[in-house]
Amino acid sequence: MATTLLNLVKSRLGIFYSDTAKDAEISQMISGATAFLKNAGVPDEALTTGAELPEAIEAIIIYCKMAMITDAEEMKLNPVLTALIAQMRIVEDEDEET
Amino acid sequence: MKLRAKFTTAISFYIQTTEYVSGQGVTKTWTKFESELSDGSKMSVFFCEWTGSFGEIKFAAQAQGVSDSARVRMPFIPELYAELKSQKVLIAKNADTNVIDDNAPDAANANAYRVWGSVDNIREENIMMEFNVQRYEVQ
Numbered sequence: 001m002a003t004t005l006l007n008l009v010k011s012r013l014g015i016f017y018s019d020t021a022k023d024a025e026i027s028q029m030i031s032g033a034t035a036f037l038k039n040a041g042v043p044d045e046a047l048t049t050g051a052e053l054p055e056a057i058e059a060i061i062i063y064c065k066m067a068m069i070t071d072a073e074e075m076k077l078n079p080v081l082t083a084l085i086a087q088m089r090i091v092e093d094e095d096e097e098t
Numbered sequence: 099m100k101l102r103a104k105f106t107t108a109i110s111f112y113i114q115t116t117e118y119v120s121g122q123g124v125t126k127t128w129t130k131f132e133s134e135l136s137d138g139s140k141m142s143v144f145f146c147e148w149t150g151s152f153g154e155i156k157f158a159a160q161a162q163g164v165s166d167s168a169r170v171r172m173p174f175i176p177e178l179y180a181e182l183k184s185q186k187v188l189i190a191k192n193a194d195t196n197v198i199d200d201n202a203p204d205a206a207n208a209n210a211y212r213v214w215g216s217v218d219n220i221r222e223e224n225i226m227m228e229f230n231v232q233r234y235e236v237q
Contacts, residue, residue: 004137007136007137014173014226016141016173017134018133018135068225
C-alpha cells in the first residue's frame with residue numbers, strides 16, 4: 001500500500017504519529033475499504049495504488065471513520081459514501097450518440 | 099456518549115530537558131516536541147480545540163490564583179501524552195515561535211501556557227486527549 005494513502009487517511013483520522021501496530025490497523029482498514037468499494041462496483045482504475053481518485057480517497061476515509069466507531073448503533077452506512085460509490089460507478093460512453 | 103471537537107487552534111509544545119555538564123552543573127534546555135509520521139517526516143504544529151474558562155470553572159480557577167486558563171482537547175499522540183504526564187511542558191498557543199526567550203519561557207508572551215493539573219486520555223480510547231492549561235506567569 002502506498003505510504004501516501006496511509007498518511008492521508010491517518011491525518012484525516014487524527015493520527016499524527018507513527019506506530020507499527022497502529023499503521024497495521026489502519027492499513028487493514030484501508031484494505032477492507034478498498035475491497036468494499038470494489039465489491040460495490042467501483043472500477044479498479046479508481047483504486048489504482050498511488051493514483052487513487054479523490055472520490056475514492058474520500059470514500060476510503062469515510063469507511064475508515066465508520067470502522068473506528070465502536071458503538072454499533074452509530075455504525076450506519078454513510079449517505080455520502082453511497083453517493084461517492086454511485087459517482088465512481090458512472091461510466092462515460094462517448095459513442096452513445098453515434 | 100458522543101464527543102465532538104473542532105480542532106481549530108494551532109499549538110506547539112516545548113519540553114524542558116535537563117542535562118548535567120561536568121564543571122558547569124545542570125543545564126536546562128527547552129526542546130520543541132516533534133512527532134514522527136509514517137513517512138519519516140516530523141510534525142511540530144498540532145491543532146486543538148481551545149476552550150477558554152468561564153462561569154464556575156473561571157471562579158474556581160481564580161480562587162486558586164489562576165487568572166487565565168483554558169481546556170484543550172486534541173488528537174491523542176502517545177509520545178506527547180507521556181511527556182505531558184512526566185515532564186515540564188510549555189505550550190505555545192497559535193504555534194507562537196517566540197515563547198522561549200533566552201532559553202527560558204517568556205512570561206510576558208500572551209501565548210505561553212503550561213499544563214494545569216494533568217492530561218487525560220479521554221475514555222482511554224487513544225483517540226483524543228484533554229488537559230487544562232494556565233498562562234505561564236512568574237509566581
